[in-house]
Amino acid sequence: MKSSFTANLVKQVLYALLxxxxxxxxxxxxxxxxxNHGQQIAVPDLSKMSVVQVNEALxxxxxxxxxxxxxxxxxxxxxxxxxxQVPRPGHMVKQDRKxxxxxxxxxxxxxxxxxxxxxxxxxxxxxxxxxxxKIGTITTKAHISDQVLELRHKGTKLATGDxxxxxxxxxxxxxxxxxxxxxxxKKDNTKENGDGEN
Numbered sequence: 001m002k003s004s005f006t007a008n009l010v011k012q013v014l015y016a017l018l019x020x021x022x023x024x025x026x027x028x029x030x031x032x033x034x035x036n037h038g039q040q041i042a043v044p045d046l047s048k049m050s051v052v053q054v055n056e057a058l059x060x061x062x063x064x065x066x067x068x069x070x071x072x073x074x075x076x077x078x079x080x081x082x083x084x085q086v087p088r089p090g091h092m093v094k095q096d097r098k099x100x101x102x103x104x105x106x107x108x109x110x111x112x113x114x115x116x117x118x119x120x121x122x123x124x125x126x127x128x129x130x131x132x133x134k135i136g137t138i139t140t141k142a143h144i145s146d147q148v149l150e151l152r153h154k155g156t157k158l159a160t161g162d163x164x165x166x167x168x169x170x171x172x173x174x175x176x177x178x179x180x181x182x183x184x185x186k187k188d189n190t191k192e193n194g195d196g197e198n
Contacts, residue, residue, distance in 0.1 A: 043099060045089035046082045054082060054101065062095040071102040072109075073166075079106045108132075108166035115160045116148050121174050124148040132166040143175025 041061050046054050051067070058065050071083045084102035087093060111131055116124035125135055141149055150173035151158040158170070 039095060040092040041095060041097075043085070043087050043089055043091045043093055046085050046099070046101065047089075048077055048081045050078070050081055051101075051103070058099060063093070064096065064098045066098050066100050068100050068102045070105045073105045073107055077104040079104060110163040111166050113151060113158050113160055113162045113164065113170075117151065117160060118147050120147055121172065124172065128170055128172075133164070134167055134169045136169040136171040138172045138174060140174050140176040142178050144177070144179040145175045146177040147175055149173045149175050 041063065043063070044057055044061065046057065049057065051065075054065055068084075068086075074083055077083050081104050082101050083104040086100040087097075093099075111133075114127050114131055116127050119127075121138065125138075128135060143149060152171040152173070153164055153168055158164070164170075
């Protein structure tokens with residue numbers, strides 16, 4: 001009786017161990033298949049690719065994409081192409097991971113023309129450069145002052161607050177001060193004094 005009880009107990013312990021081992025094996029197998037344990041994919045370099053090209057490349061690898069806010073415009077990249085990505089190329093990720101992308105905008109952002117009309121060239125020129133414009137030709141015009149009289153872009157007259165793309169070239173028209181009465185009188189007096197001395 002005692003030996004049969006011991007035999008049954010040993011059998012039950014062996015069955016329990018067998019069930020436990022089987023369950024453990026099944027659990028590890030399930031985890032491996034659902035989390036792609038040990039399977040990692042190198043993130044490809046997506047720079048300069050269009051959204052269509054990106055989706056094709058990521059689909060082949062079992063990855064997904066999500067567009068973030070656009071980055072600052074870079075003229076070295078095609079319009080609407082990938083300019084930044086997270087994770088970076090070469091980073092190892094699991095299947096079905098999202099790759100976050102920033103696209104190159106269609107051009108530089110538009111910025112407002114600052115208040116430079118009526119100021120001297122020494123004040124106006126650095127102000128335009130500081131906000132991101134480029135200076136084109138500087139011409140003078142007969143005027144009472146030596147201030148900035150006009151701003152032009154490709155021949156079109158600009159007003160304060162008008163918007164142009166960053167890095168646009170702005171031409172400046174400056175007064176030459178030749179119509180200033182005080183300067184004219186001073187020149188006349190100098191001339192008269194010179195004539196009188198002769």
